[in-house]
Amino acid sequence: MENLKELEKNNIINLIKLKNFSEAEKKINLLLEKAPYSTELHNYIGTVYVEQGKNDQAIISFNKSINNDKNNFKAYNNLGVLMYKLFKFKEAQIYYNEAIKINPKFYKAINNLGSTLIFLEKFNEAMNCFDKVIKNEPNNYEPH
Numbered sequence: 001m002e003n004l005k006e007l008e009k010n011n012i013i014n015l016i017k018l019k020n021f022s023e024a025e026k027k028i029n030l031l032l033e034k035a036p037y038s039t040e041l042h043n044y045i046g047t048v049y050v051e052q053g054k055n056d057q058a059i060i061s062f063n064k065s066i067n068n069d070k071n072n073f074k075a076y077n078n079l080g081v082l083m084y085k086l087f088k089f090k091e092a093q094i095y096y097n098e099a100i101k102i103n104p105k106f107y108k109a110i111n112n113l114g115s116t117l118i119f120l121e122k123f124n125e126a127m128n129c130f131d132k133v134i135k136n137e138p139n140n141y142e143p144h
Contacts, residue, residue: 012044015053024048039065039072047074050082058082073102077109084112089119105135111142 008031015024028045035041046061059082065075079096096113099106114129133140 003010005080009040014043019050019051021052025052037068039075042068043072043075043078046078050078050085055082055086056099064130069103073106073109076102079107080109080116084116087118087119091115092116093120105136107137107140111140 002070008027009028012024012027014022015027025045025048028041031128032038032041032045042061042065044057044063049055049058049061059079062075062079062082066073066079069075076095076099080099083089083095093113093116096109096116099109100113103109110129111133114126114133117123117126118135133142
């Protein structure tokens, strides 16, 4: 079950995109009963919790995802995003760096790190992040 069936995955993603978080939460929790160690499901439920303002539960879910797979760069990025939203920029930086260490081509985390570094007044490092994203993903308009 680690690789969610494509239909289930698309259903969850669509519920999240439609901001139907309570339904997404129910669906994910039902699936977690069958696959309690699914890193993907813990990432999804963590995202739902963030959107619902259940930040403590989101942290627990993202950490479960990491505990089940230490190389889960997406969970580290998600923790970084949450820390950023909570204005905990030094913590966000740590999580983004961990995601990038695991997957140096995860440009979403590199871009997020750049945004975080601005708040930490590390402007040259931030520009280096944005330059790296633009060089490798020229159609990614976030850092422009």
